[in-house]
Amino acid sequence: MSHLILLPILLPMLTALLIMLPPVHHSPDRRRWLSMASTLLLLVMSVWLLSQTLTDGVTFYALGNWQPPFGIILLADTVSVLMVCLTSFLALGAICYGSAGEDERGSFFHPLFQFQLMGINGAFLTGDLFNLFVFFEVLLIASYALLIHGGGKNKTKAAVHYVVLNLAGSAVFLFALAILYGTLGTLNIADMAQKISAVPAEDIMLVKAGGLLLLIVFALKAAILPLQFWLPATYASASPPVAALFAVMTKIGVYALLRVYTTIFGEHAGPLAGMASAWLWPLGLATIVLGAIGVLASLDFRKLVANLVLVSVGSLVCLVAIGNTAANSAVLFYTLHSTLVTAALFLVADMIALQRGKAADRLVSARRVAQPVLLGSVFMVAAVSVAGLPPLSGFVGKLMILQAVDSGPAQIGLWSVILVSSLLVLIGLSRAGSTLFWRVSGQPANEDKAKPLQVFAVCWLLSASVALVAFAGPITALTQQGAVQLADIPATLSIILPAAGATP
Amino acid sequence: METLFACCIGFLTACGVFLMLRGRTFPVVVGLTMLSYAVNLFIFASGRLNLRGAVVLGTSDNYADPLPQALVLTAIVIGFAMTAFLVILAIRARADLGSDHVDGKLPGQKHAKREPRQ
Numbered sequence: 181m182s183h184l185i186l187l188p189i190l191l192p193m194l195t196a197l198l199i200m201l202p203p204v205h206h207s208p209d210r211r212r213w214l215s216m217a218s219t220l221l222l223l224v225m226s227v228w229l230l231s232q233t234l235t236d237g238v239t240f241y242a243l244g245n246w247q248p249p250f251g252i253i254l255l256a257d258t259v260s261v262l263m264v265c266l267t268s269f270l271a272l273g274a275i276c277y278g279s280a281g282e283d284e285r286g287s288f289f290h291p292l293f294q295f296q297l298m299g300i301n302g303a304f305l306t307g308d309l310f311n312l313f314v315f316f317e318v319l320l321i322a323s324y325a326l327l328i329h330g331g332g333k334n335k336t337k338a339a340v341h342y343v344v345l346n347l348a349g350s351a352v353f354l355f356a357l358a359i360l361y362g363t364l365g366t367l368n369i370a371d372m373a374q375k376i377s378a379v380p381a382e383d384i385m386l387v388k389a390g391g392l393l394l395l396i397v398f399a400l401k402a403a404i405l406p407l408q409f410w411l412p413a414t415y416a417s418a419s420p421p422v423a424a425l426f427a428v429m430t431k432i433g434v435y436a437l438l439r440v441y442t443t444i445f446g447e448h449a450g451p452l453a454g455m456a457s458a459w460l461w462p463l464g465l466a467t468i469v470l471g472a473i474g475v476l477a478s479l480d481f482r483k484l485v486a487n488l489v490l491v492s493v494g495s496l497v498c499l500v501a502i503g504n505t506a507a508n509s510a511v512l513f514y515t516l517h518s519t520l521v522t523a524a525l526f527l528v529a530d531m532i533a534l535q536r537g538k539a540a541d542r543l544v545s546a547r548r549v550a551q552p553v554l555l556g557s558v559f560m561v562a563a564v565s566v567a568g569l570p571p572l573s574g575f576v577g578k579l580m581i582l583q584a585v586d587s588g589p590a591q592i593g594l595w596s597v598i599l600v601s602s603l604l605v606l607i608g609l610s611r612a613g614s615t616l617f618w619r620v621s622g623q624p625a626n627e628d629k630a631k632p633l634q635v636f637a638v639c640w641l642l643s644a645s646v647a648l649v650a651f652a653g654p655i656t657a658l659t660q661q662g663a664v665q666l667a668d669i670p671a672t673l674s675i676i677l678p679a680a681g682a683t684p
Numbered sequence: 685m686e687t688l689f690a691c692c693i694g695f696l697t698a699c700g701v702f703l704m705l706r707g708r709t710f711p712v713v714v715g716l717t718m719l720s721y722a723v724n725l726f727i728f729a730s731g732r733l734n735l736r737g738a739v740v741l742g743t744s745d746n747y748a749d750p751l752p753q754a755l756v757l758t759a760i761v762i763g764f765a766m767t768a769f770l771v772i773l774a775i776r777a778r779a780d781l782g783s784d785h786v787d788g789k790l791p792g793q794k795h796a797k798r799e800p801r802q
C-alpha cells in the first residue's frame with residue numbers, strides 16, 4: 181500500500197506547523213519562501229499521485245491499517261486526485277499573490293492557508309462520510325480566520341454571516357449522517373453504496389430524508405439558489421489571495437454532490453436512485469439565471485466576479501443533475517476551467533483596484549491605471565475565457581456542457597439558459613472592462629506598479645486556461661476516464677471491499 | 685424512553701432554530717449551541733437506545749454500538765471549537781460594527797456614513 185495518498189494532507193499540515201515555529205515564524209521572507217516551496221512540492225506530489233492513479237487505477241489507503249468497511253479510508257481515483265491537482269495548482273497562484281505583500285496585513289496568513297489546503301485535500305480524498313464532515317470543519321475553521329485576514333468592517337460583517345450559516349450547515353450535516361448511520365449501519369461511502377440496495381422498505385423514507393438533508397448541506401457549500409446569499413458578500417470582501425483560494429470551495433460542494441449522488445444514491449439504489457436530480461436541475465438553472473442577473477447588476481468588479489462563481493456553480497449543478505458520463509466528464513473539465521479563471525479574475529480585480537486610487541474596483545470613472553497594457557491584457561484573457569468565447573478554455577468547457585444533453589426538453593432548457601447567460605456575462609464584462617479602463621478622469625495615474633510576483637500569479641492561473649485548450653485532447657480523455665471510473669461502482673467496490681463481493 | 689428522548693431532541697432543536705432566527709448575535713450563538721446539543725443526542729440515538737449494553741466483547745449478549753459514541757465525541761469537540769470562535773467573532777463584530785445585530789445595524793437604520801474603501 182502506497183503512502184503517497186496521505187501526503188497531500190500531511191504536507192500542508194506539517195508545513196503549517198513548521199511555519200509557526202520560531203526560526204521561520206519571525207522572518208516574513210522565510211515564511212513566504214517555505215510556504216511557496218511547500219505548495220510547489222504539493223503540486224509535484226499531486227501530479228505524481230495522478231500519474232500513479234492513471235497507471236494503477238483506483239487505490240485506497242486504510243488509515244492505521246484498519247481495513248474497510250471498519251476503518252477510515254482515503255480513496256484515490258481519477259476524480260479525487262484531479263481535484264487535488266487543481267487545488268495545488270490554484271494554491272500556488274494564490275500563495276504567490278499573497279506573498280507579494282497581502283500576507284503581512286494580518287497574522288498567521290501562511291499557516292492558515294496551509295491548514296485550509298489540508299482540509300480541502302482531505303475533503304477530496306476521503307472515502308468516509310464522517311471523515312468528510314471532519315475535513316469540511318478543518319477547511320471551514322481555517323477559512324473563517326482567513327476571511328477576516330486584514331480586518332475591516334466589511335470582512336467582519338461577511339464573516340458573521342458565513343460562520344453562522346456554516347455552523348447551521350454543520351448541524352444539518354450531522355443530522356444527516358446520524359440518520360444514514362442509523363439506517364445503513366455504516367459511513368464508509370463504498371459500503372453505503374453496497375448496503376443501499378438492501379434497505380428494508382420501512383426505512384426507505386428515513387434514508388431519503390438523510391440523503392436530502394445532505395443535499396441541503398452540499399447546496400449550502402456549493403451556493404445553489406436558495407442558499408447562495410452568503411456568497412457574493414463573502415467572496416467580494418475577502419482579501420484577494422483568500423478569495424482566489426475560495427474559488428475552489430464551492431467546487432468542493434459540487435464534488436461532494438457528485439460523489440454522494442453517483443456512488444451512494446446512484447442507479448443501483450433502487451427506489452432511491454436519482455432522488456437529487458429533481459431538485460438539482462431546476463435549482464441549477466435558476467442559479468445560472470440569478471448569477472447572470474447579478475453580473476449585470478454588480479456595482480463593483482469583485483461582486484461581479486463573485487456572481488460569475490454563481491454562474492459556474494449553476495452550470496456544474498445542472499450537469500450533476502443530468503448525471504451521464506458525458507455530463508460528469510464536462511463537470512470535471514468545467515471545474516478545472518472555472519476555478520482557475522475565476523480565481524485569476526479575483527486577483528486581476530485587486531491589481532486593478534490598487535491602481536485606481538479611491539475608486540478601487542467600483543465601476544465608476546476614476547483615474548487611469550498605471551499599467552493599462554498589462555492589466556488590460558490579463559483582464560481581456562480572463563474575461564474571454566470566463567465568458568466562453570473561443571479560443572480559450574471557457575469555449576471548450578461550454579461546448580462540453582452543451583454536448584452533454586443531446587435531446588428532449590432538457591436540451592432546450594439548458595441550451596437556452598447557458599447561451600443567454602453567456603450573453604449576459606459578456607455584456608456585464610464588456611461594461612465592466614470599458615468602465616475600468618476607458619472611463620478615466622483627468623487625474624494622473626499613480627506610480628504604484630504591480631509587483632512581479634503578483635503578475636506571475638495571475639499569468640500562472642491564466643496559463644491554465646491556455647493549457648486546457650492546447651492540451652484539450654489529453655485532458656478531456658482524462659476527464660472522460662474519471663467519469664467512467666466514477667460511474668463504474670462495482671469495480672470500485674471490488675477494490676475497496678474485496679471480501680464482501682461486488683454486488684451493489 | 686424513546687418518546688422522552690425524541691421529545692427532548694425535538695424541543696432542543698425547536699429552541700435552537702427559534703433562537704438562531706433572532707436578530708442579535710448572542711441569541712444566535714445560544715441557538716447554535718442548543719442545536720449542537722440536539723445533534724449530539726441525535727447521533728447518540730443512531731446507535732439505538734440500549735440500556736446496560738456491554739462495551740467489551742465476550743462479556744454479555746447485549747452490546748452497545750461504540751461508533752456513535754466516537755462520532756459524538758468528535759462532534760462535541762468540533763462544536764465546542766466552533767462556538768468558541770463564533771463568540772470571539774461576535775464580540776469583534778460588536779466592536780467593529782458598533783452593533784450586536786447580525787447585519788451590523790438595526791433594520792430600518794440608514795447607513796450613517798459610507799465606509800471608506802480599502
